[in-house]
Amino acid sequence: MDSPLFRRRAFLGACAGAGGLLFMGGALAWLRGSAPAVDGLLALTPQEHRTLVALCRALFPATPEFPHNADDADLARRFDLFLADEPPWNREDLKKALFLLEFSPVLAFRVSTFSRLDEPARLLHFASWQRSRVLLLRQAAAGFLRILSLMFYDDRAAWPAIGYEGPIHRAVTP
């Protein structure tokens, strides 16, 4: 088995495999592109922040009846602050989920990352996670939606649109 022919085939196979991996890695890096620097992030990288902003905008868009949106609520920044105080295992789980979300359209044979999809496509993609047969994807979707919803609707600027006047007992608000 240790013939020159076999060694050459093995060598060529290894080269092809390595080349394929490099190509895939390069393609993913190209798709991902570079994210703009964001000042003051505590837990997220700029790439993760970009994915999160894209998710927040899809989940909480401005609508005619309810114009207050994810950007108004500074939702990605709030999430970053939240993450900074989480135990390491949760922080890492949520960061991995953001990474997976960013590249999962590629796994669905789309030539785009999540943050490059337009808003309706992002929402559809997120909904596909919610309904996925893969428990991990459903879990990630449920986790993001719950945390971000609580943050969005805790923002007092969201209350007029939902008919809530806020706590009726005037208390010290941090």
Add this chain to the structure above:
Amino acid sequence: MTVLDVSALATPPDVDAAVCIVGSGSAGATAAWVLAEAGLDVVVLEEGGDFTGPQLTGRDGPMYDQLYMDRGARTTSDLSITVLQGRVLGGGPVINASDVVPMHDGTARHWVKRWGLTDFSPEALAPYRDRALRDLSVNAPAEEQLNTNNRLLREGTRALGWRGEVMAHNRVGCAGTGTCLIGCPLNAKRNTRFVAIPAALEKGARFLTRARAVRIEGADSDVKTVHVWQLDPRGHHERALFHVRARTVVLAANALASAQLLLRSGIGNAHVGRHVSLQPQLPVTALFKQEVRFFRGIPQAYAITQHERFDDQQHGWWGFRIEAIAGTPGIVSTLMPMGGAEGKALMRRYPHVAAVLCLLPDDATSRLEVESNGRLRIHHGMDAELLGRAREAGKAAARAFLAAGAVEVMIPAVPPVVIRKEADLARVDAMDFAPATVPFLSAHQQGGIRYAPSESDGAAAPDGRVYGTRGVYALDSAGYPSSASSHTMTPIMTTARMLAEQLVTLLGR
């Protein structure tokens, strides 16, 4: 004596005491009161901070962050159930719905017959239950205190000819802020924080807040050492380790946290962390033409009791129970199954929404696991039988709302299950309840250190002593072999006082 916030100390000193109690809720505060009254030197460790009056701001973000374990984000390992557990001085009663539902005599009889807990007979518990009711200043809500959500549920129940009840509560001076689940800014709950803790302080007990107990050493020695982390002022990060040395350690940190502490310490037998009841709750919402504004007034006052019973041979309390519920916008939004414009449109219905929780007593088959980093994993035991009852409960809730005039009823699952007429109830039968698609909640965790007369059947003796230890006692709901009640505050105060008095005798006081 006062409450000491250890996060404010540069270096927390080690502490010596006769008794170290872990947890300051219904069990811990009650035990501290009894033991301090007997002249014992008691120190109580509480992981949360002390929040009263205007510190309870009614804002979801900071309050879930500060008043709940894992900032309100604790879940079962598969994210099927959000597990709500208080983490504040005074424990669960600070953030509960203030319903007073004592253990039914039928459940107590079941514990005697099925589990051999002869000390927990209805007759034995009665004086302690009565004492708990007095301590809670129990009273019935006045008719005008019932908000529209509760009234609609009652209307539907009556229209169907079902049984229901207005639950007693422990509010005095309630002004209907509606923020009970994130604390009462008016201090209108007559709970542990305002009754047992001041009384225990008066008798010399010391309460340390922002103090996270992580390990018990020397459980079979005369003197135990409890390893405690000083937390930062917001309770998120561990700062410095200190120790509490005590001859007796009382676990009263909630069923999950008490069992977690034993598991982290490698203490106890194979039953530790097993036989856990999460008592899952299924939320059901309804849309009405008229404004309901369920977020004002008492959130949870009326219950449909038609489908519960207390004589089940295997479980005692069984069936299901449906109770009105409400919440501030943040927590309500976490139940919504979708984002985007559709999700926002759903939340715009907020003033017209009514809601209930379907409470499902379970089989105590959930179990706990602690990873090497201390992370708690909760593996729930929801089986086909329980999910069958969840479907029946969901349908019953829908029928009650439709009978009260709801335009539509929704189980906020992914995808949402919408019911507008009787024929639509078949959609509930078709639900598969796949993990992480239905927002089940758990608010009354029990078990994990099950009481049993024999070490082969449980983790602790009926007097609370953890098997395999000398002087480590579990006095909270961790010892319960099955769901004690739909609301555990009163049962826990009842049994904690009884067991604490027994402990005083055991300690020769």
